Amino acid sequence: MNEYRQITEAFQENFRNYGELGASVSVWKEGREIVSLHSGFAAADKTRPWTEHSLVPVYSATKGAASATLLLALHQQGASPQMSMGELWPEFPLPYASIAQMMSHQCGLAAFSRTASVFDHEDCVRALEETVPAWQPPEHGYHPHTYGVMLDELMLRLTGERLWRYWEECIRKPLNLDFYIGLPESEWNRVATLYPGKMDMSNMGTPFYLEYMNKGTPVNRAFNTLIGLNSVRQMNTPEAWVYGVPAFGGVASARGMAQFYQACLGLDELRVFPSDVRGWMRNVVIDGPDLTLKTPTAFSCGFMHDPADPATGRKLRHLFGSGGFGHAGAGGSHAFADPAHGLSFGYAMNRMDLNVLPGVKTRNLISAVMKEVAGECS
Template sequence: MGVSPSGLGALLGEFEQNFRARGELGASVSVWWRGKEVLGDGRGWCEKEQHRAWTTRTLVPVYSATKVPSTAALMLALDEAGMSCETQVGEVWPGFPLPHASFAEMLSHQCGLAALDQPASLWDHEEVVAALEAQVPAWKPGEGHGYHPRTFGAMLEEPMRRLTGKTLGAFWNDRFARPLDLEFWIGLPESAQPRVARLYPGKASPNDFEEGFYKEFNRAGSVTQRAFGSPRGLRSVQEMNDPKAWGAGFPAMGGVGTASALAKFYQVLLGNIPGPLSASVRRAMMTRLVDGDDRVLVKPTAFAVGCQLDPLDSAGRKIRSLYGPSLDGFGHPGAGGSHAFGDPESGISFGYVMNQMELSVMPGRRSTVLVDALYG
C-alpha cells in the first residue's frame, strides 16, 4: 500500500474544506513517499489582519511535535558515544532521580517525573535540573506511564549537554536541520523570524471542561494540572508569539518549522532518506514500549522512545487512528493541532501545521480528516 492519486485528491478536498467550513486561518500540509514530496500545499494568512499570505515556506511553532526531532538528536548523541536506549540514565546523568532507569524508559514517559514539587522556571535550565533531581517520582518503570509535557525538555537537554557540551537545539541544527535541508529549527535563527506566522488560541466550549482531560487539567492540584504547569513559563499562546520563545530552543515544545520539513524528517526516520541515525536507533523510535491508561492525559496512550503511537485494545485493534491505519504508525502531535507521523507499512510520512489552534492536546478534526482522506 502506498500513496494513491485519489487519496491525495481527497486530502486536498478536505484541506480546502478546512478553510471554507472549519475555521482554518493559515495552514500547510505535506505528504512524502519513498523519499519525495508527493503533495505540498499551503494557503491562508499568517495573521488575522491578512498582512502576509501563508505559503508552504511559512514557519510556525509546533509545540510538542518538537519532541520527536529532539529525541532523535539525543539518540544520535548516545549512539555516537557508544551507548543506546538501553543505557542507564545514571551513566550520563548521575543525579537523575531514577539512575537505573534506561533512556528507553525515560523517553517513553515511564519515570513519573511529569510534575515538579520544587518551583522552577522553564527559562532557567539549571533550576529545572535541580528541581528534577530533587523530585520523588510519582511512579516508576513497570508501574504505568504518563505523558511528560514540559519536564521532557530538560530530560533531553541535560543528557545532551553532558554528552556533547552543546545545547540540544545546536546539535539538532548542526546534525539534522542543515545537512538534511530541513526548515525546522530548535532555536530559530534571527534571520528566519520574519517568516513566522502568528498563533491564535483555540476557544473552549462548556462541554470541553466536562471531558476527562480538561476536567483534570482544571482540578486544583491534579497531576495533570501540575504536569502542564511545571516548570513554569511560556504557558500562553501570546508568549509563544514572542521571538524570544522561537530562539530559545526548548526541546519539548520550542520547535519552529514547516509541514514539509516535519514530513521529510519522518522519511529520515523511516529510512527512505539517508540520514545520521543508525537502523537500531530508528527501530527503537518506532517500537511500542507502553500502551494503556495515561496518568496525565487521562486516556489510553502508547509510546515508543520519544514517539507516540495509537493505543490498542485487548484484541490488538486500534482505539483511534491518528497515525494512519497501520498498527506501527508513529509520530507526535503538538498542542492546538500540529501533527506529523511516519508509517513504516506504506512508507508514507505526513506533516500538518497551522496558526488557528484548536483546544486539544491530541490532533484535532482539521488534521484527522486529512489523514483519513489520505488513506481512504
C-alpha cells in the same frame, strides 16, 4: 503534485467549516513530496498570506525531532536507550530507570515539586532532582514540559552540547530541513502568528480536562510547574523561538516536519539515522493507560504511537498511519512516519484547536491521506 482530491477537499473543508486561518499540509512518499497544500493567512489581519514557506511554533510536535537527536547522539557515543539514567546522571530521581523508560514517560516526573523557569536550565535540573517521582515503571504518564529538561541534560552529559545545537549541526543542516529548534533571526520574518483555540464545551467533561482545569492537581501541575512559556502570547515572541526548548519550542513548516519523518524511515539520501536508531523510534516501549492524558497512549523512545485495545489488539486511534509513529503538538500541528507505506505527513497551522490529542481538522486530513495515498499501496 496536488491531484489528490480527497486530501485537497479535507484541507479546504478545514477553512470552510472549522475556522482554519492559515495552514499547510505536506505528504512525502519514498523520498519525494507528493502533496503540498497551503492557504490562508499568517496573521488575523490578513495582510500576510500563508505560503508553503511559512513557519509556526509546533509545540510538542518538537518532541519527535528532539528525541531523534538524543537517540542519534546515543548511537554515535556507542550507547543505547537501555542504559540506565544513573549511568549518565547519578542525581536523577529514578537512577535505575533506563533511558528508554524515561523517553516513554515512565519516570513519574511530569511535574516539578516547585516552579522553575524554562529559560534557566540549571535551575530546572535542580528542581527535577528535588522531585519525588509520582509513579514508577511500568506505569506511564505524558511529561508535556519536563521531558525537554531531561533530554537537554542527557545531551549535555553525553556530548557537552545543548540539544538544539546537536540537532542543528547533525540533522537539520545536513537534511536542509525547515524545522528549527532554536530559530535564527534571519528566519523570524517567516513565522506566522499563533491564535489560541476556542473553548470546546464537549471536551470539558473529559477526565483530562476535569483535572487540568483544577489548579494544583497532578495534571494541572504537569503543564504549569515549568514557567515562562505558558501562554500562546508568549509563544509568539522571538525569545520562545530562539531558546530551543526541546519539549515544545520547535518552529517548522509542514514540509520540514514531513521531510524529517522521511529521514526517520531511512528514505533520505544521506541516511542520517542508522537502522538501530530507526528501530528505537519504531519499537513500542509502553502501551496502556496514561496517568497524565487520562486516556490510553503508546510510546517508543520519545515518539507517539497509536495505542492498542488490550482485548482485541486493534488500534484504538488512527493518528499515525498504519503502525506508524510521530508526535502531536498542542493545537493541532502534527507529523508522523508510516513505515508500511513509505509515507510521512506534516501539518502546521496557526488557528489552534483546544484538544489534548489531534482534533477534527487534523484527523480529517490524516484520514484522507490514508485512504488516498496509503490505499494505492495496499
